[in-house]
Amino acid sequence: MENIIHKLPVQPIALHSKTKSSKTTKSSNQTFSQILDQETSKxxxxxxxKHAGIRMSERKISIEQDxxxxxxxxxxxxxxxxxxxxLVLLKNxxxxxxxKNNTVVTVMDRQEAGSQIFTKIDGTIILE
Structure with a gap:
């Protein structure tokens, strides 16, 4: 009788901690579009x-939380x-x-803004 030996390819064994596997299970229950919607809606x-904070203080500009x-x-x-x-224009x-960075770069009062040239902006938001 002839012995035949088949070699199986060696597979790396990945060990997962319980917290990681529960995260994987949790996210695998959601579809990609659901995860995308959650992330974009945040x-x-x-x-x-610092510069904008100084300008607001110097120019006595306050903006309500709402x-x-x-x-x-x-x-x-x-x-x-x-x-x-x-460029964001408010009443005052x-x-x-x-x-891109969610950062207020500079602030000025509305009258001062009337005599300025704004460059390197690609959108304007007007809130009255």
Whole structure:
């Protein structure tokens, strides 16, 4: 009797911790489109650069929280449409916001903005 030996290809063994496998199980229950919708619907908060904070303080510009909330919504909407840097015009202020970085770059009062030339922006948001 002849012995035949078949060699099986060697497969690496991957060890998973329990937390990792539960994460995998949890996310595998969701479709890609559900995960994408969740991630894109997350609203990211704006940060104010040091420069913009100084300008707001020097120019005594204050913006109410509900207005900040509206700005964040519109900046995120603009970001989804491909805008990277936007001019945001308010009743009392104008600001340049990097949608790409979610950062307020600079702020000025609305009268000062009337005599400025804004360059390197690819979107404008007007909130009255």
């Amino acid at each position: 609203q990211t908060r704006l940060t104010i650069s 207005v900040w909330d509206q700005i964040e919504i519109k900046v995120n909407e603009a970001k989804r449409q491909g805008v990277k840097d936007s 202020a104008a600001m340049i916001i990097s949608a």
